Amino acid sequence: MTAEGEDAADHVRATVDAVYRTDSRRVLATLIRLLGDFDLAEEAMHDAFTAAVEQWPRDGVPANPRAWLVSTGRFKTISAMRKRARFDASLLDIAERLDAAARDRREEDDAGVEDDRLRLIFTCCHPALTPDAQIALTLREVCGLTTEEIAHAFFTSPTTVAQRIVRAKAKIRDARIPYQVPALAALAERLDSVLHVVYLVFNEGYFASSGESLTRHDLSGEAIRLGRLLVELLPEPEVIGLLALMLLHESRRASRTSASGELILLGDQDRSRWTRELIVEGTALVERALTLRRLGPYTLQAAIAAVHAEAVSEASTDWAQIVALYDILLRADPAPVVELNRAAAVAMRDGPLAGLRIIDAILARGDLTDYLHAHSARADLCRRLGRAEEARAAYQRALGLTRQETERRFLERRLAELPA
């Protein structure tokens, strides 16, 4: 091949990669509907992308790559079945049925594709699956995370996650869990697990658990898009609250890292870089959720984020209101992580010693002992109290728990800044 030919091939390969990143999950969601099987659809999707790598350099990139991938994946699956049908006649029947069904429907229109993504979410979050399996399956199928990334988010092993996914898919297939958005009567009841999963996805993108970059914009964007879709479909207070929470976090994304990629904590962030439109939208959603009265954890966390968003500096933040919101949140969701966050707010309102006492009490109970942020928060309070030795030990403990490059550098920098 000539140098120019190689350049063109590289360019097409980059295009395929880009389409994979933006559209592979949509393609998969539609293929699951068309082929009626998760594993078949995954195989079909990979076949389609392989075909794209081979054909696009020669034939050019199609006008609608997503539609091309869907029909290519479907075609390849059906023709592979026809070939295998020579040995297993029952496959021919399935192949013909799939072919007829596919011709029957217009799978390429965008509205249908959006429905497919919702179908996929609700199927992955079906209550007949265990909660762990719901989350693992959604992260894998809807968001395309690897089993390693999911394992990290769950503090468990990749093997365990892989088994959960295999079992969940087997149950979907064998018990015939339908690929559909639940009827309105069942919708509310099935929403909690969906919201939990969406928020985990957002966090995976916002606080990327491993790798070199601190944020993975595509995942958070994905979660926000799912959040918006859910608000449209079912504007329950907590659905609105979750979207508000994600938008308010998202508004600070640009200011969370320096130009050189270093982590910047909330108090040190350049607030002029916060995205105004997201704050305005997020705050309006919080107000809307609060008027609906039933206060849930997402709405309360969003309300806390909104208090931060309206303050011009850390010092002028209404910490008393934030502590009060955490008090309500702890009643709705008595989790150690919430206690930890409340401790940080108490430290701002009443001084570092008050916060440190709460964190030490949590750790003394045996909670959060392997949680990075408990140790880094503790280290920070010790540092502010001038307890350099305790701070050093806590930063080192936190360092031992981090798997994220930016976070590691941040903690090392803080360690180096401690007086000897």
Added chain:
Amino acid sequence: MKYLCLIYDEEKKLAGMAKSESDAFMGEYGAYTESVKASGHYLGGNPLQPVHTATTIRNRNGKVSTTDGPFAETKEQLGGYYLIEAKDLNEAIQVASRIPSVKTGSIEVRPIMTFS
């Protein structure tokens, strides 16, 4: 697709019912059975006699053993079943969730295995 709906409940609770209560309960079952026949979901179903009538049989190394009682002693006992036809698990859940014992015991929904 066929699903077996296994009905688990506490026999003691059922045995302790006043006659009017158990009549009402049987009436609910009668109405339920009629409704699933009418909707086309019903393939079959029966109540079972209590577990004291159960016999468990095993064959180990060619030797048959017969013992009194159910396979497993549990708080709730298998008391009956419906075999239903449903298009998917959601429909099966919807049909099974109206079985009268769902309010006192629990219903296990199991897809029937088919061999092609």
